[in-house]
Amino acid sequence: MQQLDNQEILMKLKSQKQFWDIKKKVKQGFSDQQKIGINDIQKFAQSCEIEDQLIKLISHILKKSKKRETLKEDQIEFLNTSKIKWTELLFKNLDIVHQKAKNQEEDDTNTDSKLYIYDEKNLLAFLQTFKQQQPSVLYQNVQFQSNKLLNINIPLKSSQQILDKYQYILLQEELPEEKINKIRKSIENEHLDIELEKIAQTYVPNGERCLLYLKYFEFDHQETVLQQNFAKLQKECQNQLFIDELLEIDGHEISEDTFYFVFQEQILTCLKCFIRDKSIKENIRIQLQNGMKKEHAEFQLPVAGFFPFKNISKYVAPLCYLSTKIHIIYALFKEFFCRYFCFLHAISSEYNSILSLCMQIEEIVSTRSPKLFHHLKVIGCDTLKLIIHQLIYCFVGDMDPPHILTIYDQILGHDSLEILVILCVGFLNKYKPKLLLAKNYENVQQIFQELREDKFQELVQFAYKQ
């Protein structure tokens, strides 16, 4: 970790607008005085909260100066070997997909559309294999519950902790215009991520969301740099890769979506640039696949460090609402993926990981809605299999864009994906009456095929209903 000395801290302070605002305030407070002592300044700073502001500002600088290392090794060795196995599996899948694509080119009648390296069902099936293998380290001190799909010994937060953390959302009411205007002004003036997080947790006006995200990721004064970087990546896209074909096929589903079809070309461009972006490897918070180079293999892992998966387009799509500029959309997508969405595809015991989130959901549903949990098991439809799609893709395609972006606000606001646990539990509770009447998997599928409108606030409310 990079340590800053005092001189460096001062230089960074001077680059912040807030520093100069504080300085101005202090000067104004002592404008008439000739002699000013340290005690005078301290008293003044405490009286008008300047001390607090300065502390926050310095903490912010120190936090930003710490370079977050990409998590490569998990504390549980079994998961490290599992990641290697998972990567090997994906390499095999890639070969199969490549062969399928070749066959389709040669034979027009062969329209097998499963041209993707993996999807959420494949990932869940792989996670399930941990239980079957039962390595002792994963099952130490774990009460083996055969009814759960995933039940292994990784550090988990208590369900109550998660439920308590997001309960404040239930109390949120529609804000009057005056308060919304106040929030708008805060977003315009605020620079500290801790303050921006607070805003994101409560309410983000649609018109200021892009600005909040840009400020949080410190892109608000870097548009030229973002534009130049994106232009370089676009140039590299002129060299076609096999993966590009898979991204184009992935885009077909988005191209049928009534909310996102207009952005189809932008989404594809962003993804093609993304897999070629060398900086992803340094910025991503967790390594998705173990990047072992395979000798004599036709394909290696893309430059970004991982194989794209089915429906990767869904992560980009909602962000297309935020800006008319593709380099901004790209920059936001890159940050969201590297900070948060990467955990949804990483074999890891981290709190945000797919394993952890799945286990949290199973825990909450099995304890708070045991009847539903048991019924789904009996009809051959595990809870996780039912909601894995919504979980992995953050409800994109299930909720309208304004609600999806509210989810993104919460993710950023809490620096965590736990809101997805709440929403998945709420989703199951909402459809519980119909699910309890379902006799088999086909019945369950029918329930979700009907025209439905799931909303953020509504699902949160359902999460807390028992």
Add this chain to the structure above:
Amino acid sequence: MQNKKLKWKSDFEKSVIIENFVNRGWIKSQDKEEDSSDWNVYWATVWNVRNIFNPKSGFRLNDQQIINHFPNHYELTRKDCMVKNLKRFKREQDKETYEQQGWNFDFLPTTYVFPGEYSLFVEEFHRCPNQTWIVKPAARSQGKGIFLLRKIQQLKKIAGTTVTNNMTQLNLASKENYVVSKYIDNPLLIGGKKFDLRMYVLVTNYKPLKVWIYNKGFGRFCNEQYTTDVAEIENMFVHLTNVAIQQYSDKYSQKHGGKYSIDALKFYVESAYGTEAFQKMMDDIHSIMLTSLKSVQAVIQNDKHCFEMYGYDILLDANLKPWLIEINASPSLTTTTPVDKNLKLNLINDVYNIVLPNDDFPDNEQKQQQITKVGGFSVLYDESLDLMNRKAQKRQSVKIWK
């Protein structure tokens, strides 16, 4: 009329109309004669309405009959009449009045009606040599007969003979009029594609004017990336947003039909351009609707048996400025997707909830009720409130004098 089932008649075999009538328990008029009068509710074509109101037909509507067009709706919905009325209305208002009222006339691209204004067009054409123009038959729909023009010689398409730069008169091959407008070549693009907006407006009365606006509508997208490249000027998949045209594109999707909900569009504009820009855009759109309706208020035959649901076609330019393309008297009720069907079913349902509250002809008391929202419709403008306020103010001032 209570407890009596209303009889309906429709010239359109459209499920969104028929389902609405059937769901209300109304009975289909059995009289097969086109000019029959055995109905209470009639969703008619514009031609049949014209026949009904033709004095020679001898037809007189009774108090228990309601029909979906005003007799001379074409004053608003024929392109050449709309242009004529808007220009006349602008001339009639002095600048002070319309600025005071908040009316803005800067939403109609420079337009000439052929053949009458051909020489004026030629003058303007030569003044703006790099301008693209769009030529449309005055009374057709679904994009039929529309083309883009960059050379006078292209008018051969409608003249039937060679057209040269020095001609001052144009004899059209057919008897129909054409409107020629400056092409808005900087439309707002989303995902690189051009689109226009279809929005629904219901007028239940012209004198005083009462206008309802529907909260649902959609953007109609072209399937090809927009370009001003001259080589693509005849590519209708780039320039014309009509679904009737775009459905023949290879890229047309049955799932969404190129229709992007107006809620999604509003969200996009607000998120990408800011709340203020979004609000101004909506205010400008509402202003277009009101000004256009006001422009024909004096000429439309305000029959109490009539209401009309218009389909407004609005184009946004790259500065988010809305432009009025045209107003449709019979907006398509064909449904291309499940979402589309849901929208139009609810639209017709809400129309009849307004014009026939409680499935019956409103009595005087019901007519006086100041309801401002019914289903997806909200009152955009109610002139009777203005009149009431002015009467109240007059009474007040008389009181003061006394």
